[in-house]
Amino acid sequence: MVGRPDEEADVVIRAIVRFLDQRTGTAPFLRKTLRYLFPDHWSFLLGEVALYAFVVLVGTGIYLTLFYEDSTAKVVYHGPYQPLQGQEMTHAYRSVLDLSTTVKAGLLIRQTHHWAANVFMAAIVLHLLRVFFTGAYRKPRELTYWIGLTMLVTSLLEGYLGYSLADDLLSGMGLAIGYAVAMSIPFVGANLAALIWGGPFPGSHDFFPRMYIVHVFLIPALLATLLAVHLALVALKHHTQFRQSRRESERKLVGVPTFPAQTPRSLGLFAAVVAVLFLLGGLVQINPIWLWGPYHTYSATNGAQPDWYLGWLIGALRIVPGFDVVIGNYTLVPNPFWGGALLPLVFFGFLYLWPWLERRFLGERGYHNLLDRPRDAPLRTAIGYAVATEVFLVFLAGSADRVDVLFGLPYIPQIWAYRVLVIVGPFIAALLAYRVCVELQRGERVERERSRAELAARSRA
């Protein structure tokens, strides 16, 4: 192909490039972009997966808005789905029910949207783990990291609002819990809840339309903006890399160019993500709201579980022992605050502050383009592992009721076990991680010395 380009294609490409360059002057930029280098490591694809899931979310989400009604006015159901015949429900729930039962391809798009949200969050969390444990957030990339964290927090809220909009029994319970957490904030809780809900739960008829506009416009616009800045920062400072050979260094980046090599790879990954999401959306049922039924404040279902990324919060709400902090008649800290607000606050506070903490207390001051392997920074790995273990234990605690039902392990002793584990677990995890890192380092040192000795012996011989 090289040296013998198709004459016609050649002419067209030249014409397009000339047209663009004459009107925008971007040919130098475009040429640089084509030859921008992507270091090659599978873990660098996690962020890309999140990006592609976001594209699917926007696409399927736009479709859903064309069918959704944001009204909580009541309607009596007379539709094709027999089990809910004659039941009183909101227009919001009814519209999602109709989309799922009567609109052709409606269920496919809705389920794909929901799956995409789950995959999106999973990809972000794995991406965050990669960035944390390899030290990719260090100078000069702290801004990229903070923006990424902000996208994670925003996406958690976005996902929660998304499944709350369906107004089925499960999502209504989720909203009630959100309301209780808002109420529990010391000094201002009830005021904040009254502001957001327009009065006591379930709130005024403005609440759903507001939630809707936040979910379909405000947060997506914010996410898209943050995403653009995040990617621009990555490109401006170039990607970090592992030292995979002698060629990679703090000054020299080794990778494949955007075009031609990286383009089919990235497009292929995009197609793979879309393929998985549509296959999941079509073949694996998710959130069958017709089975949950419409929400009423006085109804609840057993075995309620949120989407996975909020599992840690329900676990945290469940394992806190029953107490409010009260001074006289003033309730200083209502109980849901601990698990529903303080835990995420401390967790994200830690993540935001970490680059600063590392600089302040571990003397990390350098300018880094090369990544650490987790073993190269045992202290960071140990601390990160402790925090991750804590969140994972709390997450597991959220499934104690399912474990009770499935395996007959009684619920109350399980909760007591978790109450102990969340205190002891992180310390054990940290010690363990530290030991493993040190041992791995030592093993490598021994290996290096042996091969050096062998080499020396061979050259003597």
Added chain:
Amino acid sequence: MGRARAFLVAAAVLLVGRRRKRRLRPGEREPIVAVPAPKSPDAELVAIGLLFAAAACGIAFVVIYVLDRLPAQTQLLGLALGLAFVFLTAALTVTAKWLVPNEELEDDYPEHEHPEEQERIAQVVEESGLTRRKLFALALGAAGGSIGLALLTPVASLGPALHLARFYLTPWRRGTRLVNEQGEPYRADEIEEGSFYTAFAEGADKEGLASSIVVVRLPRNELELPPENAGFDARGILAFSKICTHAGCAIALYRKPMFAPTDPQPALICPCHYSTFEPATGGKVIFGPAGRKLPMLPLTIDAQGFLRAKGNFDSPVGPSWWGVRMKKPTS
């Protein structure tokens, strides 16, 4: 592995370097792409086949969409679209691996910083003279801050943030009848031991958190109501707010031992976080995260045998907030 790779890279670099040295014939250009595109007609055929397969799946999606009354239409649609993208993925993978030149190149990382430019920016700001006008800066800050505050103020219109009386309000008063979901009043003799009934204040909006209650009947000799709830039961019938004081979900589980003498006492449980309340002691928390008792509603039985409230709840209904212990509920 790393060494093999390094060797390959070195070989590639050598090859490229040798190519560069070759003298160019007239009309020939120095190549930019470091390695030539591989010539693999087989791979090209495979990629073309895969792309056509993707196209076929795309058409299949449209056909499935148009055909009515297909069983499992959602699944077939998902399968068609999913497979279309699976084939596309495969085609692009073949393209990436065998059809495009796979160069591995080096590039310099950008400079850490530009000290001269930094200095110049600082100088420009300095020479503008603005930084030296202290009062001006202060006034600018004041204007910016107040205008910001002014623009944020309308947010307060979203909800009655300062009027919290409604959080204490309930539809219950002395004499309010207990009705079921259809609005029919409950008779005392309908309430059986071991069952669990949901009731509402007659005429009230059922969705209001303070409207719904759970009604249970216990043997009177098992009641251990605290002094402040003395006389709240109507011949062993007890009523509690149905909304959990922890996170506002509905109490939907009633644990009642079927065979005496089993250990756990009758309890009302919320399925969200398993707060467990004991009806016999007036709604005390016996397990789980709830920070205060379940509000109890005093009951009475009227002359016709219908259940009625004897007053309001003993404490405010719903999730706790800073003021939840400061006032009694109002009607």
